[in-house]
Amino acid sequence: MDYRYLGRSGLKITEITYGNWLTHGSQVENDVATACVRAALDAGITTFDTADTYANGKAEEVLGAALASERRESLEIFTKVYWPVGLKGPNDTGLSRKHIMEGINGSLRRLNMDYVDLYQAHRFDYETPLEETISAFADVVRAGKALYIGVSEWNAEQLRRGQLLAREAGFALVSNQPQYSALWRVIEPEVIPAAKELGMSQVVWSPMAQGVLSGKYLPGQPAPAGSRATDEHGGANTIKAYLDDSILTNVQKLRPIADELSLSMPQLAIAWVLQNENVATALVGASRPEQVAENVAASGVKIPAELMAAIDEALAPSIVNDPAKTLSPATRVA
Numbered sequence: 001m002d003y004r005y006l007g008r009s010g011l012k013i014t015e016i017t018y019g020n021w022l023t024h025g026s027q028v029e030n031d032v033a034t035a036c037v038r039a040a041l042d043a044g045i046t047t048f049d050t051a052d053t054y055a056n057g058k059a060e061e062v063l064g065a066a067l068a069s070e071r072r073e074s075l076e077i078f079t080k081v082y083w084p085v086g087l088k089g090p091n092d093t094g095l096s097r098k099h100i101m102e103g104i105n106g107s108l109r110r111l112n113m114d115y116v117d118l119y120q121a122h123r124f125d126y127e128t129p130l131e132e133t134i135s136a137f138a139d140v141v142r143a144g145k146a147l148y149i150g151v152s153e154w155n156a157e158q159l160r161r162g163q164l165l166a167r168e169a170g171f172a173l174v175s176n177q178p179q180y181s182a183l184w185r186v187i188e189p190e191v192i193p194a195a196k197e198l199g200m201s202q203v204v205w206s207p208m209a210q211g212v213l214s215g216k217y218l219p220g221q222p223a224p225a226g227s228r229a230t231d232e233h234g235g236a237n238t239i240k241a242y243l244d245d246s247i248l249t250n251v252q253k254l255r256p257i258a259d260e261l262s263l264s265m266p267q268l269a270i271a272w273v274l275q276n277e278n279v280a281t282a283l284v285g286a287s288r289p290e291q292v293a294e295n296v297a298a299s300g301v302k303i304p305a306e307l308m309a310a311i312d313e314a315l316a317p318s319i320v321n322d323p324a325k326t327l328s329p330a331t332r333v334a
């Protein structure tokens with residue numbers, strides 16, 4: 001497993017991170033969750049991504065329990081703040097000082113850890129002055145509760161304003177966590193150039209488009225049993241925009257490209273995001289330990305330029321690259 005630096009920081013993270021959105025505390029039982037974490041560790045993954053809001057706090061608890069016997073210094077733990085955990089009171093959402101301070105304390109309690117490595121603003125908060133948010137993050141860092149600060153789904157202008165204030169407050173934003181895959185490329189025109197200039201990496205979510213780029217969803221056919229598309233806890237709803245026959249038909253055109261590289265389709269999807277040097281890590285989910293074992297083989301893969309072009313051609317009608325699709329909620333009403 002190869003490591004990359006997180007932004008212009010000294011922190012090294014594994015280029016594949018195990019993420020537990022929609023799985024731990026929800027789609028999969030705790031023993032399977034633990035087995036997935038074990039498979040990740042066995043494959044050399046040391047970086048784990050979660051959020052307070054995943055399964056209303058249960059995802060953090062399950063991850064913390066699964067990692068409890070590991071040496072803390074050998075792990076890089078990412079979590080996030082913005083969305084509510086359970087109750088949706090007026091101060092349970094957003095990036096106010098109150099929600100950030102209560103958020104980090106709740107996350108550390110559920111993870112059963114003294115600090116997280118990366119604390120991320122899960123979205124931009126239009127209702128809280130950015131100065132208040134950044135000064136609260138600075139205090140979280142000074143208190144030793146988070147070592148580094150990042151954001152998620154911020155647009156280029158928000159990254160610039162945030163980084164300026166962070167530097168004035170004596171720290172730096174090291175990362176942005178956007179959706180990015182061969183199908184969803186909205187960060188390429190504006191966010192990536194801004195992040196490079198600002199010394200920030202992308203830590204990218206849903207590199208497999210929630211499983212769609214694994215090629216297991218076939219046009220005109222029902223979703224495979226046990227897949228996210230059949231998960232009534234929430235997965236079926238979040239994946240549905242991708243379950244369009246024209247997208248699924250184009251995804252199948254990637255098979256010969258994967259074969260030429262001797263990769264499986266999931267490995268090709270993950271390797272694709274890692275070709276971008278501004279991507280520090282691909283956040284990959286898994287509902288079974290075998291998936292983790294398969295997916296980690298994407299680390300270190302180089303895709304030649306002519307095959308990158310062939311991927312573009314196969315997916316062209318289904319690729320989304322409009323930078324205006326980098327969005328945070330206009331108000332913080334949950």
Ligand code: NDP
Pocket residue numbers: 018019020021022023049050122152153177178204205206207208209210211212214216226227228229266283284285286287288290291292294295
């Ligand atoms: P992926 O695109 O990697 O999708 C993962 C899902 O695909 C798995 O849960 C599994 O679902 C399926 N899958 C994984 N491996 C295979 C395989 N080898 N063969 C077939 N199917 C496979 O990412 P996620 O959508 O799970 O997101 C990854 C992480 O990104 C999250 O855990 C979270 O940490 C982060 N994230 C952040 C967000 C943000 O707003 N910042 C938003 C969303 C995610 P199944 O088996 O059920 O079909």
